Amino acid sequence: MDEREALARLADTLPSAGDDCAVVGDRVLTTDMLHETTDFPAGVDRYTAGWRSVGASLSDVAAMGADAEAAVAAYGAPRFDPEEVEAFVRGARDVCEAVNAEYVGGDLDHHDEFTVATTALGATDDPVRRGGAERGDAVCVTGTVGRSAAAIEAFEDGDVDRGNDLFRFTPRVAAGVALRPYATAMMDSSDGLARSLHQLVEASNTSDLGMDITESYVPVDAAVDDLFADPEARRAAALFFGEDFELVFTLPSDAVEAAHEASPTPFSVIGNVTWDGVRMDGDPLPDRGYGHASDGEA
Amino acid sequence: MDEREALARLADTLPSAGDDCAVVGDRVLTTDMLHETTDFPAGVDRYTAGWRSVGASLSDVAAMGADAEAAVAAYGAPRFDPEEVEAFVRGARDVCEAVNAEYVGGDLDHHDEFTVATTALGATDDPVRRGGAERGDAVCVTGTVGRSAAAIEAFEDGDVDRGNDLFRFTPRVAAGVALRPYATAMMDSSDGLARSLHQLVEASNTSDLGMDITESYVPVDAAVDDLFADPEARRAAALFFGEDFELVFTLPSDAVEAAHEASPTPFSVIGNVTWDGVRMDGDPLPDRGYGHASDGEA
Known part of the structure; x- marks a missing residue:
């Protein structure tokens, strides 16, 4: 197995x-x-x-x-x-x-x-779990995605300095603490953005929960555009590669503004919690991610 | 290194x-x-x-x-x-x-x-460190030593059941908590009894501190006598092999009786804190232990 x-x-x-x-x-x-x-x-x-x-x-x-x-x-x-x-x-x-x-x-x-x-x-006295997403919530991600995929590309290109720079990241502790009063569900993106969305839906234990995200809202790191020429490779780097250690979370829609003000790290609203599986621009988003990584158990 | x-x-x-x-x-x-x-x-x-x-x-x-x-x-x-x-x-x-x-x-x-x-x-609000041994303290060890050496011997003899039995141990948490009010210094014996004594002396940062132990007071596990025929092999199993996870600690001599009453695990007094290196029956006890194991850093 x-x-x-x-x-x-x-x-x-x-x-x-x-x-x-x-x-x-x-x-x-x-x-x-x-x-x-x-x-x-x-x-x-x-x-x-x-x-x-x-x-x-x-x-x-x-x-x-x-x-x-x-x-x-x-x-x-x-x-x-x-x-x-x-x-x-x-x-x-x-x-x-x-x-x-x-x-x-x-x-x-x-x-x-x-x-x-x-x-x-x-x-913390009040940890944010993965399972609290509710229909109508905003789906959000801190920072940018695809940095680690870009780092691997840099290492393969022999640009070791850039690879090492991209491979280091600031854990989103300050943002996590600031978002805690608002977030209904939260996890990190270590298994990739797509799989994280699927995991948040699964963890909710609510039947008929889903997420709809909009691809153009996904905050792709500039290094991804820089290092991947092929659009499909860019998309895979941003959505599926993972290992980026950003926070993926859900917020009640009326809390988005306050959360933006509270968080020291900018975040993007990339979609909404819905009722019908995980979709991007209306099409099912595959539950595919970074295979060898931990599935997130503590 | x-x-x-x-x-x-x-x-x-x-x-x-x-x-x-x-x-x-x-x-x-x-x-x-x-x-x-x-x-x-x-x-x-x-x-x-x-x-x-x-x-x-x-x-x-x-x-x-x-x-x-x-x-x-x-x-x-x-x-x-x-x-x-x-x-x-x-x-x-x-x-x-x-x-x-x-x-x-x-x-x-x-x-x-x-x-x-x-x-x-x-x-714990008040952890017991390695460095508090004082001249005159009693040097003590919980339970018995040599079980893990005996386990290895059992595995080598093909007696897998006995090996596994000997390889499992009850961590001395209850004893550690009970001894905390009395012990001046404490560590576990994972690197072997001899090395543990040397480490307690080193950690004290007191020049001219030492320990004198008496070999006949060392509580050797019955399985050691059972599985090792050669007296030198028995001695090595008890003193140097380690990986036994007993507590090695020092107590003011006037606290020994109270500590005996408090500890749910029996312990043996094997010697005293002195001023002149680590000795057994008057001879220097080599600082030799289980080479690959952690040197004990947290």
Whole structure:
């Protein structure tokens, strides 16, 4: 079975499964494992690897609308090159500082393949779940989508500096906290925008819920236009590739203005919650995403 | 460089490094990465793997004298066999239940080698650090040492059931909480008893501190006598092999009786804090332990 089936099966046995973080009292907790073959293409430096892997867990904290408190990382590698380890820790610490969290250390493990497991801890009394979208809500996304797809393209083109720049991102913790009073449902876009929309619909447990989005409203990163010549590749980068760590969320339509004022990160309204599956410009939007990534369980 | 040097280097850059857990406000947080080659010898079933890997992080929580609240695990494997995944989760959940913690899920990742990263969260306002041993204190260890060395021997003998039984352990959370008011320093014995003693001495940052232990007071597990014929192999199993997850701690000598009454797990007084390095029966005890394991950073 693939991750999705396996996670669906696990969800039945785990009370807190099925959201970006597990909720433990007034804290949220999340873990992710990343490894070289699928997560760190050739060219990713260790500073970016530290930033990105810890950032992925901080993004899960953001998706609950929680303050980020701390993160730890377990670092597995065939050897411990001092400069690489230090660069990794610097990246991990810098991404924590960017969201006012503390990087509090980790574990080292001899491992044939470069592998990182990260955990983040957040705090909130009132987490935003995935399952609260209601018909009529606005469907929104922070920032821009497609940066990570563009980064992969840059790495393949040999433009390592640009790839690393695009691969680092600011976890949307401040936006998540600001949006918490307004959002009815929220998650991060790590599995891609299209799959995120499907997951929000599934999590609602409401029959006949859907989302209609408008392609021209999707905020595609400028790097996508720059690096992909083919329109179909551009569309795939924006809608399906994922790993962008933006927040995908729903808002009551009368809360959009207040949420815009509250959020330190701009967001786009890309559509509405409806009653008939996930559609884009009227056509069904496939539930396709970033296959190897976590399906979002805490 | 090996883990020890790398961790020592990291310790300079991380404020919370150098204990079993990182301290974050009134919470403690710890992560560990384990993998097939070195941590799960042939014969270890997935139930035991789930129990043991999550238990290792819960043991770090115990070593701070904290209540265990929750644990998560990231599970990396080449394929997701439903029975294996479910057995792993059952083991993870059962070890959490054994210490009144909640297993709250995790992440799945395609990985060539079976790899597990676990994280545990605990709560205490007053964690016990490694660095508080004082001259004259009693040196103590809970339970028995050598179980994991005996387990490896059982696996090598083909006695898989016994190996798995010996490989599961109850993290000493209840003992850690009960000992917290008395203990001056505490850690778990995951790197072996000898190395733990050296680490407690180093962490004290007191020049001319030492420990004198008496070999006949070391509580060697009955399985060690059973499975190792050679006296030198028995001694190595008890003193150096490690991975036993008992608590190694120091107590003011006038607190020993009260601590014995408070602790739900029996403990042995094996020696005293002195002024001249770590010795056993008067001879220097080598600082030798379980090389691949974490050096104990959170």
